[in-house]
Amino acid sequence: MDLRQLRYFLAVAEQRNFTKAAKLLHIAQPALSVAIKKLESSVGLPLFDRNEKQVHLTHEGEVLQVHAQRILQQVEDANMAMAELRGLQKGEVRVGVPGMLGSYFFPSILMGFKSQYPDLKLIVVEAGTQSIRQMLLDGELDIGVIHNRDVPSALETRHLITSQMVAVTSQDHPLAENKSISFRAFFDEELVMFKKGYFHREFIDRICAEHNIEPHLSFETNLLAMILNIVRHGFAITALLELVTEHEPGLVAIPFEEPVTLDIAMAWRKQGYLSLADRAFIDFVQRNK
Template sequence: MNIRYLRYFMTVADTLSFTRAAEQLHIAQPALSIAVKKLEQELDITLFHRQERKVSLTYEGQVLLEHAHQIMQQIESARLAIDELKGLEKGEVRLGVPGMMGSYFFPDILMAFKTRYPNIKLRMVEAGTQSIRKMLVNGDLDLGVVVNRNVPDTLATEHLLNSEMVAVVSQVHRFSKKSSISFKEFFSEDLVMFREGYFHRELADEICQKYQLESKIAVETNLLPMILKIVEGNHAVSPLLKLVAQCEHQVSYVPFEDPVKLEIVMAWRKNSYLSLADQTFKEFVKEKCV
């Protein structure tokens, strides 16, 4: 199978347009059409439904696209391995981190890593757990920090630390003097929450479903400083990691009567090559979490 033709196919599948794909690939559209047609002839299948101004994948095309992503990841892994054998390190770590971890746990670790390894580039993407898992599976990230829940079978994980979700409230809120609160008490309050796709939102939704509770979400935002400001002003409450609440002295936090324990792990694609830079960073973070 011609790898160049496979890459052309993936670009058309991504854009659903031979014209846009040709522009991205910097080749003439007729040459692209011929290449895709040759691939179809080689495989003896039709990859696209072609209409006058519309292109869509056939079922066979969808199946090939899934395998094509895996093939390209393996090719990239092979190139990295050969480069390192020749003494050429990748020199970049693509890391996905949830907002709370990125703001409170990782800055010191990242700076310490850069001090020790100044030539390795760190590219950190701050996103929700669902997005990080998806980007890892698709090969858009090398490593990701996620909660060890609903992790796809295609990802490997390694323990980093344990944490706990707590109720964060203003210092004048009636909950602030309590030693613990029930889920029923907490979810009776107005909430400020991350949007769907973030693990603290997933947990809240699961708790409500399990205990047949209804959440009263007053504000949705992915900005952690805004969440803390709203809580500080006693306008709403929010469930956040204890490691965040301990750093924010302008708010109070209360454990739940039924503790919400979480395991934070480092994740990466199984059967995928981790560059020397990735392996070095993974071991460095694990060392700092001991």
């Protein structure tokens, strides 16, 4: 079993087709078939169920897939570490940030970091918490900003901020004068929400499950600007981090009767390689949050 065989194996597992995998790998399909047969022979187990149109992993293949992904990720981490020590590449930080924090908390931090480290490249990906968690686990991101709740054991976290989740209405909404609001009163209203996968939506779904409430979801979108405009024009209300309402005119924040406080954290893979650029970013954010 060698690294080349493992790469070929993962390509076939992902594509579920030898021809497509061969094209992706830029090798001849017969050569790929031979390599996979040699791998199966070396481990002494069938790795794929084959038919005319698709191939599927056997149970043994599924077990190997987990180890193969981990091995190749560690090899990539090692190559990055050695390249950094040789000075063959400039530093790069790949960070995932949820929409609300990306719009209101992080811009000044990102600009400050870039000002202090002008030679480092920042790649910022906007996504929901669940997507960011998965991208971290898959090695697609170096650092991610997530809700510090039910965090996978493979991730390390460091506290970033604590923020209150509040109901948000237009200034002329009947609820705008309320000093607080119950969950049931909130869910009786027409709502505009992020789609599943964002910590904003995780909060909503969790409260509904705990209180056996069926929400009135009139709008679902991942566009924060659209949510804000829908609320401003009185078509629906929503729930957002309080820091959003501090920067947006025409909106009213109403605390819930049962206060909802979210712990937001930076996360990275425990077994992953943190480059000098990654560590510089983490330290800068901690100093300037």
